[in-house]
Amino acid sequence: MSAVRLLPDPSRRLTVLYIGALSTVALLTILGQVLVQFMLHRQETDSRVINVAGRQRMLSQRLAKTALQAAAAVEPASRAAHLAELVEVAALWEASHVGLRHGDTVLLLPGSNSPRVQALFAVLEQPYRAMRDAAASLASTLDAGGDAAEAPWIAQIAGNERAFLMGMDAVVSAYEEEARARVRRLSGMELALMFSTLTILILEGIVIFRPAAEHIRGAFARQAASEAQSTRLAGELQTILDSAPALIWYQDREGALIRINSTASALIGKPPRALLSNPMARWFPDDMAAIRKEDKAVWQTGTPMLNAQYRMETATGGRRWLNVSKTPYCGEEGTPEGVIVIAEDITERVHLERRLRDLRLDEQRRVGHDLHDSLGQVLTGVTFLSRGLENRLKLAAPLEAERAAEIGALVRNAVKQVRAMAQGIRPIEPGPEGLVRGLEALAAQTTALGRVSCSFESGSMPVHLDDDVAEQLYRIAQEAVGNALRHSGSPAVHIAMSADRGPLRLSIEDWGTGIPPMLFTEGTGSIEEGRGLGLRIMQHRAQLAAGRLRIYPQSPQGTVVECEVRLEEKPERARTEEQ
Numbered sequence: 228m229s230a231v232r233l234l235p236d237p238s239r240r241l242t243v244l245y246i247g248a249l250s251t252v253a254l255l256t257i258l259g260q261v262l263v264q265f266m267l268h269r270q271e272t273d274s275r276v277i278n279v280a281g282r283q284r285m286l287s288q289r290l291a292k293t294a295l296q297a298a299a300a301v302e303p304a305s306r307a308a309h310l311a312e313l314v315e316v317a318a319l320w321e322a323s324h325v326g327l328r329h330g331d332t333v334l335l336l337p338g339s340n341s342p343r344v345q346a347l348f349a350v351l352e353q354p355y356r357a358m359r360d361a362a363a364s365l366a367s368t369l370d371a372g373g374d375a376a377e378a379p380w381i382a383q384i385a386g387n388e389r390a391f392l393m394g395m396d397a398v399v400s401a402y403e404e405e406a407r408a409r410v411r412r413l414s415g416m417e418l419a420l421m422f423s424t425l426t427i428l429i430l431e432g433i434v435i436f437r438p439a440a441e442h443i444r445g446a447f448a449r450q451a452a453s454e455a456q457s458t459r460l461a462g463e464l465q466t467i468l469d470s471a472p473a474l475i476w477y478q479d480r481e482g483a484l485i486r487i488n489s490t491a492s493a494l495i496g497k498p499p500r501a502l503l504s505n506p507m508a509r510w511f512p513d514d515m516a517a518i519r520k521e522d523k524a525v526w527q528t529g530t531p532m533l534n535a536q537y538r539m540e541t542a543t544g545g546r547r548w549l550n551v552s553k554t555p556y557c558g559e560e561g562t563p564e565g566v567i568v569i570a571e572d573i574t575e576r577v578h579l580e581r582r583l584r585d586l587r588l589d590e591q592r593r594v595g596h597d598l599h600d601s602l603g604q605v606l607t608g609v610t611f612l613s614r615g616l617e618n619r620l621k622l623a624a625p626l627e628a629e630r631a632a633e634i635g636a637l638v639r640n641a642v643k644q645v646r647a648m649a650q651g652i653r654p655i656e657p658g659p660e661g662l663v664r665g666l667e668a669l670a671a672q673t674t675a676l677g678r679v680s681c682s683f684e685s686g687s688m689p690v691h692l693d694d695d696v697a698e699q700l701y702r703i704a705q706e707a708v709g710n711a712l713r714h715s716g717s718p719a720v721h722i723a724m725s726a727d728r729g730p731l732r733l734s735i736e737d738w739g740t741g742i743p744p745m746l747f748t749e750g751t752g753s754i755e756e757g758r759g760l761g762l763r764i765m766q767h768r769a770q771l772a773a774g775r776l777r778i779y780p781q782s783p784q785g786t787v788v789e790c791e792v793r794l795e796e797k798p799e800r801a802r803t804e805e806q
Contacts (some may be wrong), residue, residue: 248431255424277406279323280399284392286320290358291388294365298381310369317362324355327398344401351394354387361387474549474570477556482506482522485565494572496542507568511537513793517775526555526563536573536770548577580771655701659688662697666704666722673708679720681708686725689794696792699772700724700733703765707735707788710761715739717785731774731792738785742778765790 293316297309328340328348340348361383368380468475468488476487483504492499495510508515508522514537525532531554539547549570558564655665663685673681704722711720717739724733762778765788769776774792781787 244431244435248427248435251427252424252431255420255427258420274406276327277399277402280327280395280402283320283323283327284395284399286316286323287358287388287391287395290316290320290362291384294362294381294384297369298365306369310366313362313369314366317359317366321359341401341405344398344405347394347398347401351391351398354390354394357387358384358391474568474572476507476568477565478507478522478568479565480523480526480563482508482519491570494539494541494547510539510541512540513538514775522553522566525553525566529555529563531555537570538773547572547574549573655697657694657697659692659697662692662701663688663724665697665701666724669701669705669708670722673712673720676712678712679718681720681722683722684724686723686727688724689726689731692731696772696774699768699774700731700790700792703768703776703788703790704733704735706761706765706768711735711737711739711786715741715786726794729794731794732789733792734787734789736781736785736787738781741780741784742786 290313293309293313297306297313300306300309328345361380365380365384465486465488468486469490471488472490474488474491474494476491477485479485484502484507487499487502489499492502495502508518511518518537521532521535524530531552533552535551535553537549537551539549541547550573551568551570553566553568555563556565556567655661666683666685670681670683673679708720708722711717715737717737719738721736722734723736724731726732766776769790769792772790772792774790777787777789777791779787779789
């Protein structure tokens with residue numbers, strides 16, 4: 228049985244060749260860079276050496292000039308100045324000469340001279356030593372106060388200056404020739420490296436890139452077909468979104484708009500391209516902070532948020548009420564990428580609800596007025612008549628007097644029931660003061676039951692408060708206190724209301740067992756759909772008051788029910804008529 232010969236994988240062979248070619252090119256490039264950097268460093272050193280060598284000529288001339296000036300000076304101050312300059316020039320001249328010949332870390336001179344330069348420095352040694360020793364002797368004589376005008380040191384300096392200058396000229400010329408020679412060698416090596424690199428690149432194109440080009444061309448064709456299909460699917464998705472009557476948009480984690488349907492853009496009053504990449508929360512100025520917090524909670528927890536009501540401000544200045552639901556969407560790796568928002572324009576429904584609520588309030592006022600002022604007054608009159616009849620019959624007919632007393636008791640009980648019915652129809656008086664007094668009475672009545680201690684705290688209140696908003700807040704507090712009494716087992720309940728920082732905020736806190744987590748969404752405080760009838764009623768009342776209801780766990784235990792209402796809202800009747 229013959230062995231089967233496996234064909235090599237073309238992509239693997241191309242990969243090996245490509246890596247080999249790239250490695251060779253990289254090696255040649257690194258080698259070229261090393262040579263260039265080395266030669267640049269040498270060139271920098273050569274320039275510094277040539278500059279210092281050229282400066283030696285100037286320093287030797289300055290040394291001779293300063294020596295003559297110091298020797299010829301008559302005034303002590305002038306002599307001292309020239310002497311100091313002579314000492315300074317001599318020290319710098321000597322340091323530069325030693326650095327050029329042997330190297331110096333301060334002047335950054337290498338000192339690695341060629342044999343030719345070393346021979347030239349050997350020729351310079353005799354005039355250099357003669358000038359150095361003469362300058363030192365002249366400085367010592369002048370420093371001691373002696374007369375150096377006729378001393379031989381001036382002649383010694385002047386006599387050796389020409390020889391030193393000619394020698395330094397030869398040294399500078401040698402340095403320049405050696406530097407140019409190194410540059411020529413570098414140029415030749417660079418050309419060799421360049422031709423080697425070009426040869427490898429040409430071979431790489433023939434052996435590697437030409438076979439790979441066909442594969443890449445096919446990949447591009449497949450990618451183009453995939454992009455065309457993606458474009459078609461995106462168009463179909465946009466068509467589906469645009470045909471939906473609901474408002475739909477996608478936004479990323481930062482709240483910036485990714486996609487929006489025509490229904491939503493038309494309601495805002497701007498084309499989609501003007502809205503993309505901008506934060507959608509800007510169109511909800513009253514709830515901007517709450518929306519951003521809820522969006523973050525949705526994509527972080529992966530839990531949808533359903534049926535929240537927001538008020539949108541359009542580009543033309545109009546305002547629309549939206550019923551909003553949010554759900555997270557994930558990318559290809561399954562990580563949350565943002566939020567999909569589906570909203571319904573419920574402005575007309577809100578207007579109708581407000582109008583029906585106004586009619587209901589009017590009917591309640593009328594029924595309460597009739598019960599209290601009409602039927603209540605009639606029953607009160609019957610009470611007085613029955614009491615008078617009872618008094619007249621006590622002596623003449625005691626049995627009938629007892630019957631009259633029973634009638635009076637029944638009538639008085641009926642009066643109490645009528646007043647209770649009127650109070651139930653309208654539990655609080657109109658205005659902010661009525662709400663405060665109603666909550667005070669609720670706390671007092673709860674405490675009087677003897678089961679828990681209920682306290683009430685009130686901060687600053689608005690001057691004007693819609694009567695229906697006040698009633699809805701009272702009903703929310705009433706329901707929350709009732710829930711605490713029935714379910715929490717808390718020893719105390721605290722009611723607080725204030726408008727110190729803008730919106731009117733009502734909170735009811737207890738320290739009991741806490742609300743079950745299944746009843747509300749952690750992070751958003753929103754109530755799960757279909758959970759807790761009393762909680763849903765409170766949420767509906769908050770929506771009727773154009774407010775937001777939140778429920779949070781209390782630390783370390785207990786529950787907080789909080790309702791926040793914007794105070795800039797106009798009274799419901801006036802706003803409904805305006806819209």
